[in-house]
Amino acid sequence: MFGIEALDLARIQFGFTISFHIIFPAITIGLASYLAVLEGLWLNTRQEVYRDLYHFWAKIFAVNFGMGVVSGLVMAYQFGTNWSAFSDFAGAVTGPLLTYEVLTAFFLEAGFLGVMLFGWQRVGPGLHFFSTLMVAIGTLISTFWILASNSWMHTPQGFEIIDGRVIPVDWFAVVFNPSFPYRLAHMATAAFLATAFFVGASAAWHLLRGRDNPALRKMLSMAMWMALLVAPIQAMIGDFHGLNTLKYQPAKIAAIEGHWENHGNEPTPLILFGWPDMQREETRFKLEIPALGSLILTHSLDQQVPALKEFAPEDRPNATIVFWTFRVMVGLGVLMILTGLWGLWLRARGRLYQSRAFLHLAVWMGPSGIIAMLAGWYTTEIGRQPWVIQGLMRTADASSGHSFAQMSLTLALFVVVYFALFGAGLGYMMRLVRKGPVTDEGKQATEGGPGRQRTPSRPLSAADEEPDDSDTPSGRS
């Protein structure tokens, strides 16, 4: 049907569910650390603004975390339901890595989340801070394991193949496979940046509407420091990651560059824009800069970058897609760096909170981190095709082989449910953001003492001052 087969549907389903999923953990990773910093600053400085911000962002964190949990549950089962041949072939490696993620990260997050969100008055400040820290550390441990597993699929090592199945022989080599350190650093940094721009946009949105309080200013200030310092670091990590990919997955680099063939000994040009055409085996309408490709990727002017025609047609990733997803990511990265620099310039002149042009830019940059991260993941994952495990197993051999009808039914269900539910969830998050941090909102949460009504430890919908609780005697939900 339309040239789409059950395998394509399986790939679309995985791509769809994981694209939705990754947004939530990325924000979770960033916000958890942000909340830990805020609570640490509150305990150290006792400035109300930090406690106010903590309570404001904790509400948004809670909604986001819930969506991450339920969409992640799907991922944990999808390997088996949709990719059973992969699971049987490589389960001995990826299964234990996933198990370690559950044991060391998911339980840690879930175990301390309750106290972090609901326990502001049930435990002392030290223990509460400890809980926040455990949640934040849990999110990072989770990143560690899932990226070890994913990186192994890009650069597998530390295994043997016996009876047609992967047998791990050296776990250290499996976990610390060649692309892992770069991918881990790149993803963790991406999560921090995505969160920083989300936080910064939230503050800018309010400032543009004439709302101004110390909490909003603190949000924008912290976000712009992150942009200034971390966006350039991210560009450097990305460069190292690219060099690593060149070494281990040259076809992916050739596809990203839309680079089809080398001529004689001349250095490889860099194609800025163009349309890689897989059938015609050329990049059409291209705009290129001579020798820059060699300079960026080999840091020299005499070495060439591998070209797509050096790989058999059935071993080439789709250059049309990764060429553009890569450019979206890099373009947004450059914008992030520029935003950080502009922010610094305005800060030096004392106009960070007043420049409307800058605040507008900050609002527009709100989703930039998320979009760049998704574009980056499409680049690396589609760039690995046609392999599911580089050089070991083709994606076509990995699926469960469900029928077209089954795959279309479940895909349709996922699409409808995800857009409806997670769309509503994002809507609720935005509504919380629009309410903005209120001065002294953190104070309310600690006024209820023993024997009195406990004010909501997490002033969640208690902070929604909508007249929607009229049927409860206490007036609080």
Added chain:
Amino acid sequence: MGIDLSLIWAAIIAFGVMMYVVMDGFDLGIGILFPFVKRKGERDVMMNTVAPVWDGNETWLVLGGAALFGAFPLAYAVVLSALYLPLILMLLGLIFRGVAFEFRFKAKADKRHLWDKAFIGGSLTATFFQGVALGAYIDGFAVVERVYVGGAFAWLTPFSLFCGLALIVAYALLGCTWLIMKTEGRLQQQMHDLARPLVFVVLAVTGIVSLWTPLAHAEIAARWFSLPNLFWFLPVPLLVLLCTWALLRAVASNAHYSPFLLTLALIFLGYSGLGISLWPYIIPPSISIWEAAAPPQSQGFMLVGALFIIPFILMYTAWSYYVFRGKVTEEDGYH
């Protein structure tokens, strides 16, 4: 090495799944009981009794999946792809149920009923298809050369559908007795009144499943009814009857804690009965835990971590329950 890693991992996974059944059982049960409670304040209380712990409860399901993947990849591959549709529907149900926890308290008054319905529908769907998956699991899977060869709807049998219904009443009883423990006043009284009929329904469906299973599967009948097995396993049904009797008495005497604890015991006994029926097959009816095992390099690597970490998990999970101990009332809603 004299250690049977596969046996240990089967035990760990069985433990994880039981933790899941017990813990997510009562919070799914609350969703199933939602239609019986109409007042918003009481519904808030019901949700708040599990709000701080529900995602920890659900993590045991993730552990079950991940550990199966790591320790028995063949079983993970075969069973999950064989149960494709029921598992996807279960997951979608869990999504509806999970987001309702947060969204319900964020929604405006005119939209809240939607999330109440999502909570009810999601809990019912997730529970029903868990039961269906369990029933299909007992029925077994057709496997040729490590690949599932049964059809897309092989799981759809009268027995599996009945198991789906059976699990709904079992989780409802767990939720009901959990609420007796965690609430007071009118809501608690309502749960008291509901408990007694629920116990009888649970006893009836347990009896039907217990008879249907050996009648449909000669090998399971042989496991239970041959001598000397019969004497070893006889305590299980006897203890079920004893627990049911004690449970009815506890409810009648308005006890707060013992109904929940006795329901846990009942669930544990049912779970043991299942283990007795299926042992040692991880892909019934014919692939054992040893045949589906990952290489010892994988199982050993995981075991080091599991033995070290699971005690800590149990400790801080218990601590979290301790922090949120006691009755939940409308005044101290966390939300």
